[in-house]
Amino acid sequence: MDKASHLYALDRLRSYLPDRINRVVGRMASEEAAGLEELRINAGMPLMGVFSGFDRFIAEDGSLTGRSEKAFCLSREEVEELFYRLCEHSVYAYQDDIARGFLTLKGGYRAGICGKAIYQGQVLKGFKDISSVCIRIPRELKGCAEPIFPFVKAGRHDIYNTLILSPPRCGKTTLLRDLCRIISTGSERADFAGVRTVIVDERSEIAACYRGVPQNDCGPRTDVLDGCRKAEGIEMALRALSPAVIVVDELGTGQDAENIKMAWNAGVRIVATAHAYDIGDLKERLGFGILIGMGGFERYIVLGMRNGKRWIKVTDAYGNQLYTDQAAGLHDGVFRLHGHGAEIFREAESQAACAAEVQGHPSVPGE
Amino acid sequence: MCIMGKPLNKAFENLGKGGYGGVWAPLFCRSGSLLHEQVMDAGEAWRIALEEASATLPLAREDIDLLRDFGELLGKSDRDMQQAVLAMEKEKVSVMERKAKEEAETTGKLYRNLGALLGAAAVILLI
Numbered sequence: 001m002d003k004a005s006h007l008y009a010l011d012r013l014r015s016y017l018p019d020r021i022n023r024v025v026g027r028m029a030s031e032e033a034a035g036l037e038e039l040r041i042n043a044g045m046p047l048m049g050v051f052s053g054f055d056r057f058i059a060e061d062g063s064l065t066g067r068s069e070k071a072f073c074l075s076r077e078e079v080e081e082l083f084y085r086l087c088e089h090s091v092y093a094y095q096d097d098i099a100r101g102f103l104t105l106k107g108g109y110r111a112g113i114c115g116k117a118i119y120q121g122q123v124l125k126g127f128k129d130i131s132s133v134c135i136r137i138p139r140e141l142k143g144c145a146e147p148i149f150p151f152v153k154a155g156r157h158d159i160y161n162t163l164i165l166s167p168p169r170c171g172k173t174t175l176l177r178d179l180c181r182i183i184s185t186g187s188e189r190a191d192f193a194g195v196r197t198v199i200v201d202e203r204s205e206i207a208a209c210y211r212g213v214p215q216n217d218c219g220p221r222t223d224v225l226d227g228c229r230k231a232e233g234i235e236m237a238l239r240a241l242s243p244a245v246i247v248v249d250e251l252g253t254g255q256d257a258e259n260i261k262m263a264w265n266a267g268v269r270i271v272a273t274a275h276a277y278d279i280g281d282l283k284e285r286l287g288f289g290i291l292i293g294m295g296g297f298e299r300y301i302v303l304g305m306r307n308g309k310r311w312i313k314v315t316d317a318y319g320n321q322l323y324t325d326q327a328a329g330l331h332d333g334v335f336r337l338h339g340h341g342a343e344i345f346r347e348a349e350s351q352a353a354c355a356a357e358v359q360g361h362p363s364v365p366g367e
Numbered sequence: 368m369c370i371m372g373k374p375l376n377k378a379f380e381n382l383g384k385g386g387y388g389g390v391w392a393p394l395f396c397r398s399g400s401l402l403h404e405q406v407m408d409a410g411e412a413w414r415i416a417l418e419e420a421s422a423t424l425p426l427a428r429e430d431i432d433l434l435r436d437f438g439e440l441l442g443k444s445d446r447d448m449q450q451a452v453l454a455m456e457k458e459k460v461s462v463m464e465r466k467a468k469e470e471a472e473t474t475g476k477l478y479r480n481l482g483a484l485l486g487a488a489a490v491i492l493l494i
Contacts, residue, residue: 081408089402089409089442090374092449126445 006034009137012107013039016135018081021047024072027062037139042132043079046071053169076131083130086111098126100203100227108138108208108215138208140216144171145178150190151314151322152179152271152299157193159183159245161264163291164273165282166303171310172273173249175301177206177216179271180247184219195244197222200233206249234259238266245269254287261290270297278302279319293317375409375442376402394420413438433459 010033014022024047025039038050046068047058056064057071065071086103087094097103103111112134115127154160162179166172186194199206201224207214209226218224223241225233230248237243246263248256251274260270276282279300283292291297294317302313314323373381379399383392394416401412414435421431437456444452 084408084443087442088374088376089412090376090378091442091444092446093372093374095372095445 006036006137006139009107009109010036013105013109013135013137016082016085016105016109018078018085020072020078021074021082024058024060024062027060028058028064029062032062032064037137039135039137040132041074041079041082041135043074043076043130045132046073079130079133082133083113086133095126096227099124101127102203104204104208104210104215106210106215108140108210110136110138110205110208112136138216139174140177141171141174142178142181142217145175145182146187146189147325148175148301148312148314148323149179149182149187149192152301153190153192154298156191157195157244159192159195159269159271160298161269161296162271162299162301163251163282163297164271164301164303165276165278166273167277167305168275170303170305172275172303173205175303176247176249176271176273177218180206180222181217181219183245183247183271184221194219194221196242197245197247198233198237198241198243199224199247200228200230200237201226201249202228202230202233203249206247230256231259234263238263238268243268245271248272250274251288251291257287257291272297277304279315372446374402375399390424394424409442410439413441430463433463 007030010025014025017025021041025033028036032051035051036049037052040048040050040055042048048071049056049058049064051064056066057068059065059070060072084091086105087098091098094103098113101113103113105111113127113130114132114134115130118125118128152159152162164172164176164179180197180199182190182192184194184197186192197219199218199222201207201209204226206216207218207222207224207226208216209224212226214222214224223237223243225236228236230251234246234248237246246268248260248270249272251257251260251272260272263270274282274288276285279292279302282288296317298317299322300315300317302315304311312323312325313321315321376399379395379402383394383396383399386392397416397419398409398412401407401415402409407415417431417435417438424431426434433456437452440449440452442449
């Protein structure tokens with residue numbers, strides 16, 4: 001997504017914001033606004049934005065500041081008004097989404113909701129007394145998977161079972177979405193015909209469906225099971241949709257691994273993502289061993305960050321490196337830090353180093 | 368209004384344009400369009416539309432007030448609560464309908480008696 005598209009997306013988002021917040025966001029310099037990834041709106045707290053991965057408070061004049069006392073503060077009523085606007089003043093219509101803790105809005109925005117949880121027996125029914133809203137601005141980067149697609153392709157009508165691995169916020173879902181688009185559309189450049197694809201979009205993050213219409217381009221041969229749990233979704237897809245490829249986000253449990261095996265037994269290819277620093281990290285998790293090594297995933301795409309820039313590595317099932325690049329694919333710089341100076345760069349390095357140390361993994365490939 | 372979990376603006380527009388609205392169609396259409404613009408909440412949109420339409424609707428002030436209060440609770444809660452609100456409002460409307468019928472009967476009787484009396488008076492005057 002280029003700067004202009006991102007600013008357009010932000011403009012569309014502003015139609016949801018109550019007047020005062022709308023004006024403050026409107027006053028932000030376009031350079032800063034282009035880097036806005038998240039808007040965090042808390043009752044009685046300063047307005048905060050996440051810019052290229054880093055938190056900054058937003059002052060009333062739209063400038064960014066590190067000091068919370070200078071930031072623009074919001075009232076509880078404004079947060080409530082925002083909540084009603086996000087629900088199109090129809091809370092009942094979004095009841096199921098609210099119970100899951102987020103709303104998917106027109107344009108692919110995703111608004112996380114916080115408040116007092118309401119339980120009916122053991123089931124979370126929804127939230128009341130909304131205290132904060134976190135709006136994520138979508139980043140659809142068409143073409144970011146082009147450089148790696150030749151390594152995922154197994155033939156003109158076939159792909160390898162592929163797993164994308166990375167720590168949070170490194171672009172797994174963005175890459176998965178673009179891979180799905182290419183698999184479904186086909187690619188003349190890679191001599192790939194395009195095959196039937198089903199997305200099991202448990203968290204509505206890949207296709208970002210709004211009232212049944214995907215807000216992101218996932219290709220013409222793609223069916224989306226929106227909000228559907230992975231286990232049920234994979235089974236439904238196998239039974240009714242005859243896909244060649246199933247795309248799922250964020251494998252995390254042993255049950256997920258069993259479901260993937262079930263799909264493989266039905267002859268369907270899987271493209272999936274998981275939170276992990278590398279293959280070894282994933283292998284240690286309960287139940288995931290069966291997906292790795294012989295008879296498991298055949299391609300691994302590992303993503304990471306260094307100096308605020310993304311790196312990417314593709315390996316086969318035996319760990320042989322097929323492709324590597326620094327800041328490849330997402331070359332327009334989802335994670336490139338623009339306009340924040342050297343201080344932010346140092347912060348980025350130290351955060352990346354800390355994260356790697358905590359996990360006991362290197363922050364760059366091959367180190 | 369909860370059919371298919373449609374947001375209120377869509378539900379109102381469907382009621383207004385789908386031929387189910389009868390004399391209320393303009394009220395639903397106007398509420399829907401006000402809500403669609405997202406400049407006000409459902410209660411306010413409903414109130415404005417109701418005020419605008421009140422001159423053309425065959426309703427007493429009391430009826431208008433009841434309908435306006437109903438708007439205050441629109442869209443602000445989950446399905447169960449919205450259904451409870453609708454059931455309560457339906458009950459209130461039934462009570463008012465009963466009252467209006469009784470009033471119509473009483474007034475009707477009065478007019479009928481008054482007509483007979485005036486007829487008798489005219490006959491007496493003409494004799």
